[in-house]
Amino acid sequence: MEFLSNYIYYIGAFGLIFIGLFIILVKHNLIKVIIGIGILDTGVxxxxxxxxxxxxxxxxxxxxxxxxxxxxxxPVPQALVLTSIVIGVAILALALSLAIRLYKHYGTLDLRKIKEQRW
Amino acid sequence: MKKIISLILLFIICLGIVFCLQDIPFGAAKTKVGHYYIDNGREETGATNIVTSVVLNYRGFDTLGEVTILFLAAIGLGAVLATLKKKGKRQIEPASLILKTGCRFLFPLILLFGAYIFIHGHLTPGGGFQGGAIIASAFLLVYLGCRERKINEVANKITESIAGLVFIVMGLIGLTVGGHYFLSNFMPKGEINTLFSSGIIPIIYIAIGFKVGSELTGIIDNLMEKS
Amino acid sequence: MVNPILLIVVPLGLAFALPIVNLISKKIIKYIPVLAFLFNLILSLLLIPKVLEQTIIVKIGGFHPPFGINLFVGPVGILFSTLIALAGFLVSIYALSYIKEGPKEKYHILYLLLLTGATGVVLTGDMFNLFVFFEILCISSYALVAYLGNKAGIESSIKYLIQGSVGSSLLLLGIGLLYGQLGTLNMADIANQINSISSPSIFVPMIFIITGLGIEAAIFPLNAWLPDAHSSAPSSISAILSGIAIEVGLYAVIRVIFTIFNASSFLMFFVFLGVLTLLIGEMSAFSQKNIKRMLAYSSIGQIGLIMFAISLNTQLGISAGFFQMISHTLGKGLLFLSVGFLIYKTGSMKISSFEGIGKKMPITSLLFTIGAFSIVGLPPFAGFASKFMIIKAALTTGQLLFTVLIGVILLGTVIEGAYFFKVIQSIYFKGTTDIIKRDEAPLIALISMSIFVLLIIFIGVYPDFIARILNSAASEFINRIDYIRSVLG
Known part of the structure; x- marks a missing residue:
């Protein structure tokens, strides 16, 4: 129990990071992937x-x-997090605008169906 | 199959992190740098909020980059959405009288609250980014409530640019006039824990407040118009 | 009054001012990037002799490191900032006639910020500041890849964004773990204390940081985004992304390995990774039908070659790696710029559609050919001198393994030669032999590309001209004690 109260923030943070990474790796819907990026940022x-x-x-x-x-x-991590939140917002805004454009082009957000570019 | 591979990958990362975290006990004493800031922050920068003094003075260059990133996001979003063809005018259903009156009543109050947050950034929790976000939320309220209203895009752009330039010019004044260092705190520090204290910090935070407010408003405006 | 901080602040200020300038006059905005990078180029050239004598440490805000952020303007930093300013200047001249559609003022702002971010990454001496500038570099490239707004651009941009943002989260996580253990963010201070903690605990943040930076540097398993992004961006941006962005990413990786973690045992792994990256890049490039994808894969191959050279961990090897970076920036920049107008006039990216264009656009085709010769490594161009130096560096180590790997690299060069000659053959020796009306690229673009050619030939003929700065750059990486001492005093 003492272990849990000592490390609960770390467990929570890395739980969020893993959830975010798992969503990005597994999900096919672009909006879900963007949500995953957001969760990953929050965890960090x-x-x-x-x-x-x-x-x-x-x-x-x-x-x-x-x-x-x-x-x-x-105080230093707090200052870093302020910067990191703003960067997260910037990436999310750009990703959402790209999602809007992608939907207009393809009519879908399923990443499996968007395969114009090939190896 | 993909899920199993992903889980194995995550498990390996997890093991590594657990290994590493043993060296970072939770709730341990402060680090060298953090200790220095708390001990000397008040004399060296004049701000009672040590986080502000770190954000704007000790690590002010990061904040310049941070402001740039937000600017970049607003411009990038505009560039991505600019070539999008509009599907004709959007049907706007006018809001009810209660909603409109409520928005009009709340709008100046939220603006005032945002301004309070960024003006007192060096004294209390908060600062330019938080205050700017609150100001942008006031404009979002107007967009949602009084639906036919639009912001003045030209004024928005000018505010954004001038606020950014103020930050850079303050830094350059520090480079040329006071002390030969970019972003050095060349103005008098004043009496601690009063509104007019800590040199250039309030000025830069006000500029950041305006900049963040106008940038987030621009992002909201672009997304509302184009989607 | 020549302070290196102006290299970052002036383009940044101009980028902030650009929306206002755009309201006043829409015609002058396209000259602002030219002005900004001309200023940076002159300032960098002025600083080179001073920096070669003594490293300049710029304390921002007047706080001593590790308490404030500092810029570390050493030979490596000034070498890169000169290269960035040079490429930025020439490409912005080219863009005067190339960028004709889309939201132009946004293009110029993003372009300014892209190169400001790159300059910041190479000059900064603070780990978190490196992250911030790295993000500026990445986010502006996401937006610029999607600039044309076509299907391919948007799709590649979103792929790039997803991979890049995972990478930057990993980078931040690594920085957080380092901060938790050492309690400092200054690179020199971290490097000073790195031996005080046990090696497994260093290894985890190091892997996170290298993975995060390696995504931008396009090291082999992490480069899935690169061919798409580099082929879908406007050609002027492809030139910058291939010539500057990935090399800045690679700079960050090697700075972290050499200076901060002092992980020379890790470099053996990097030698193999470099050769693997080279082979995979060249072999994929060989099978491409789209010219820009071919060039993008060729960039992956070149990055592998640079990684190999730097991982030799000798004075000669590291300077050869930097030399290869310079010749790649110039050569690949020239190739992308000339291809930009070839595509513009033929309206297609297929290599087969270039048949006979050598008669229609002789000068642009000639410029393309020179770029290709330089990248393949034919004398008297810069690529020959740099590849020769890499081979010499590998052979002087005297180890059998490196000699064997040189054979593999020569095989890669042969493949490289094969696909470039395929393109050159289709430009000159295929298609109709009738005299077609000439339809050249605009004069201003030709001038900018000719300067690239002059530089390539000049450096190829007189490699000693840059030998001194390359040597000092290599010793900056090898003598990490000097780095720590000059920052912490």
Whole structure:
């Protein structure tokens, strides 16, 4: 039980990463694949945040006097996650616009049926 | 068959990660870099929100790249959808009076809230990206509620460009006038924990707020128009 | 007042300003990329002598590494940034007459940002900053591949996007694992501390990072996206993607292996991977009927060759690898640019449709032929000098294995020669012999392509001209202690 409470964030993060990778590898519908990319991104972000956590820590903001600096969590992963979220949004927006165009061209989002380009 | 291969692949990755995670105990003490930022962040940048000081000062160059990526997404989305032929005008069913009035009432309040978030980015949780996203959500509300309204695309583009240029010009002023470093915090830091403090951080965050707001609005606009 | 940061900031600022300029006048926007890369080229050339004397460390925001981000402008960085600015300048001149349809201002913005991302990747000294610039490079290439909006472009772009975004997630995961173990993101600081942790724990993030970067670098099992993407993009973009983007990806991979992880035992694996990539690329190229797909597969083969040369892990081998990168950028750039107008005039990408075009477009065909000769490695072009240097480097190691692999590489070159001569034969010696009305590519495009030819011949005849910078670049990779010391002080 102690193991679970210690590692629950890691388990959650890598659970999301594996779900995302599995969706991307297995599913054929483009929208589902894009959702998989989103889940993968979220998992990575959660992992980064979990790396910076310290036990019973507070946010790294000195909003009032008397806050203990030793009790604050690592600010760097939070800054990284901010960047990573924005990158995720950018990729999702571009992927969705491509999906719109693809649907207009082929009338389907099934990746098995979209095989204009061959080896 | 494909599923089994995928699962085996994932299992191998999983084993590797479990191996590696033993060296990263959860909830352990801070790292060297993180410790430095928390100890010296207030004196060196003047911001009480250490995450902001990391985002905009210590790692400000990343943020410039980040802003660029969002800009890139808006432009790329426009480029992909630009050659799409329209299928004629979309049928718009006008919204009910309650919906319209509600949207009109909420729109300025959401804008105000977004502006509050990015102006106070160096003091409280939040900042330019979050505030910009809130502002874009106000425009999304108008799109969904008052359906016949449209944003002014030219004004949107100009806001976007000027906000981006402000960021770069602030960096270049730091390079030439103050301190010979790109993006150095050349303005007076002011008294800590007040609105007018921490030098260039609020100015850049306001620029980012405008930029993110107009870019996300542009993305929403493009997707609404073309799909 | 020559600060290397301007190499990144000026194109970025111009890209931000471009929407406003477009509102004022629609005619001048296409000259902005030309201006931006002319500026970058001049600045890079000015910086070369200074950098060869001493490495420049640019501290952004004035914070000392590892607390702030720093740019590491060493011989490798300046070599690549010069190459990027040169290719960017020439291709943007070419694009003045090539890009005529579509949302043009968006093309120019994306083009500027693509090369800014590439410059950022080669100059940065921070792991996460490398990720950010890498994403700029990748996302702008996804959008540019889909620029024409036809079936093939959209489909290849979405394939590229799915594979690329998985790769970037893996890269970020690897960076996260490294940060968790070492608590720093600065490359020199990571390299300094990398020996303090056990080797299995380094191995996992290293595999993640190499896989993530390797997707962009088109290393063998990860290159499924490349033929589609490079063949469906507009030809000017194909030239940049083949000439710059994959090589920047490869730079990132070897920087991670050499400087950060110091994994020289891993390089033996890379030698085989390189030869495998070479053979698969060349053999697939041989069976292509579509000219741009053929060139794209040929790029995979060339990447394999560069990987082989760099993995030799000797001074001569690494400089030969860089030399091959330069000659590939120039040669493949020239090939894609000339093919762009051949396709434009014939309206088809099939090799069979080029029959007799040597009479209709003699200059463009000649330029194509020179590019092909250089890539195959015929004297006196740059490709000959670089391939010769690679063979010399492999033979001077004195190991039997490398001598055997050189035989395999020569076999690859023979295949390469065979398919290029097939194309040249169909251009000149097939089809009608009647005199057809000449219909040449526009003058401005011919000028830009001729500069490529001049550079190819110049470097081919005087390889010593760039020998010094190649040598310093190779020693930057070999002496990782110097890298760490110059950043951390």
């Amino acid at each position: 972000n959660l992992f980064l945040i979990a790396v910076g956590y310290i036990s019973k820590g507070t946010a790294p903001i000195f909003s009032k006097a008397g806050l203990d600096a030793n009790n604050m969590v690592d």
